[in-house]
Amino acid sequence: MNIIHTPSEMQAWAQACRRQGQRIGFVPTMGCLHAGHLSLVRLARRHADRIVVSIFVNPTQFGPHEDFSRYPRPFENDRALCEAEGVDVLFHPSPETMYAQDRSTWVDDSALSTGLCGASRPGHFKGVLTVVAKLFNLVLPDVSIFGQKDAQQARLIQRMVRDLNFPLEIILAPILREPDGLAMSSRNIYLSATERKDALCLVQALCLARDRYRNGERTAAPIIAGLRRHLSETSSAAVDYVALVDDVTLQPVERLDAPALIALAVRIGKTRLIDNLMLPDPTLCSLPMN
Numbered sequence: 001m002n003i004i005h006t007p008s009e010m011q012a013w014a015q016a017c018r019r020q021g022q023r024i025g026f027v028p029t030m031g032c033l034h035a036g037h038l039s040l041v042r043l044a045r046r047h048a049d050r051i052v053v054s055i056f057v058n059p060t061q062f063g064p065h066e067d068f069s070r071y072p073r074p075f076e077n078d079r080a081l082c083e084a085e086g087v088d089v090l091f092h093p094s095p096e097t098m099y100a101q102d103r104s105t106w107v108d109d110s111a112l113s114t115g116l117c118g119a120s121r122p123g124h125f126k127g128v129l130t131v132v133a134k135l136f137n138l139v140l141p142d143v144s145i146f147g148q149k150d151a152q153q154a155r156l157i158q159r160m161v162r163d164l165n166f167p168l169e170i171i172l173a174p175i176l177r178e179p180d181g182l183a184m185s186s187r188n189i190y191l192s193a194t195e196r197k198d199a200l201c202l203v204q205a206l207c208l209a210r211d212r213y214r215n216g217e218r219t220a221a222p223i224i225a226g227l228r229r230h231l232s233e234t235s236s237a238a239v240d241y242v243a244l245v246d247d248v249t250l251q252p253v254e255r256l257d258a259p260a261l262i263a264l265a266v267r268i269g270k271t272r273l274i275d276n277l278m279l280p281d282p283t284l285c286s287l288p289m290n
Contacts, residue, residue, distance in 0.1 A: 001083045003090045007098065007138050010091050014052075014140035022049040026141035028132060031055040032072040032186035033081050036176035040145040041085045043173050047143045053082050054091040054135055056098065061127030072189055091139065098134065107133045107164075109156055112250050116152045116263055117274065120240050128153055129160050136166055143169045147176075149183050151261055151276045152250060175275075177203070183275045190271040194236075199268045201234040202275040205242075209262050213279050218256045220244040231266060240265035240272065247278065256280070 004010045017024055025048025027040045037053075044051050055078055062068035075092070082090050106126055112118075113125040136144070146154045158170050176184045181203035182196075191199055205227045212223055227242045245252055247259040256279055263276045 001079075001087055001090055003079070003092060005092055005094070005097070007093060007134075010052075010089070010093070010138045011140070013089060014138065017050050018140060023142040024048055024140060025051045026054070026135070026139045026144040027051070028054045028056075028135050028144065028146075030057045030071065030186065031078050032074060032189065033078045034184050034186065036147060036149070036184035038081060038085055039176050040147060040173050041082070041087060043171065044143065044145045045086070047169075047171065048141075050088045051086070052089045052091055052139050052141065053087050054093075054139070056091070056093055056131070056135075058098075058127060058131040059095050060099070060130060061124050063121055063123065066121075067187075067190075072186060091135075098131070106130050107160060109159065112152065112156050112159055115245070115250055115252075116241060116243055117265060118152065120265065125153070125156055129156060132157055133160065133164070133166075136161075136168065141168050143171060145171050145173055147174075148172050148278075149175045149185070149274065149276070151263060155248075155250060181207075183273075185273060187271055187273065191268060195269045195271065198234050198236045199271075199273055201231050201237050201268075202264050202266055202273060205230040205264065206262060206275060206277045210277060210279070213256065220252070220254050220256065220260075223256075223262070227262070227264070231264075234268075236268050238267040240267060 004013060014024060025044030027044055029037055041051060041053060057071050059068055079090060107129040108126045109129060118125050146157060154172055161170055178184060180200060182199055208226055208230055209223050212226060217223060224242055224244055231237050231239055243252060243263050245261050247261045253260055260279050261276055265272060265274045
């Protein structure tokens with residue numbers, strides 16, 4: 001496995017692969033890799049000849065009081081996991097090489113980023129879209145894989161690729177869950193043993209919403225009320241948002257007459273967790289069966 005640290009070397013490697021007619025598959029990450037990330041790598045392998053994984057904790061997507069400085073960075077473990085998966089290139093740049101001191105150009109969105117996580121994390125998606133656009137220009141992928149757990153982010157990146165005519169395909173991969181249903185996340189490492197049990201309230205709430213839908217409920221308000229009621233029963237849980245939105249526009253819906261996304265953001269102690277469920281077709285989000 002080749003480890004590349006500079007944008008110029010990354011782009012040169014990608015250009016050489018392109019000249020040889022090789023398809024590049026790309027999995028962008030912030031590291032602290034888990035089985036969910038590795039499932040993205042395996043999916044990328046099905047669509048490409050060469051696989052690039054980036055590990056870059058992007059400072060521009062963190063707010064002033066968020067966890068940038070303490071975000072876990074177990075690079076040697078991440079390197080070993082990528083090598084075991086047959087990754088061709090691990091791209092691990094520094095912020096100094098990725099961002100000029102006098103940078104003044106950003107990629108922003110005016111529609112899909114306003115609600116959900118965008119409302120509670122101002123500037124977050126501006127940082128996400130900018131760094132992903134930069135990574136696409138350096139890795140030059142034919143296909144890039146993103147997880148459904150970050151549903152709003154995934155839809156924003158799909159929109160950016162469409163609107164800015166990036167010549168690549170975006171593939172969404174299913175949420176990977178622990179045996180008890182908790183969505184895998186690098187931030188799960190922050191949870192204490194008690195908080196880890198409390199965090200199950202997210203997937204439990206989604207299961208209740210799924211069951212109400214299966215039993216014929218199509219009005220958003222009672223589904224949302226049920227979600228909030230269940231989350232309120234966990235004392236360590238502080239709800240950031242509970243939303244039921246159109247899957248394309250991400251705007252709130254009153255009735256589930258078209259594909260919709262139930263999205264949650266909840267703090268368990270000091271750790272902010274997100275989860276989601278697609279209705280009526282939850283194939284990208286395999287919840288535990290009751």
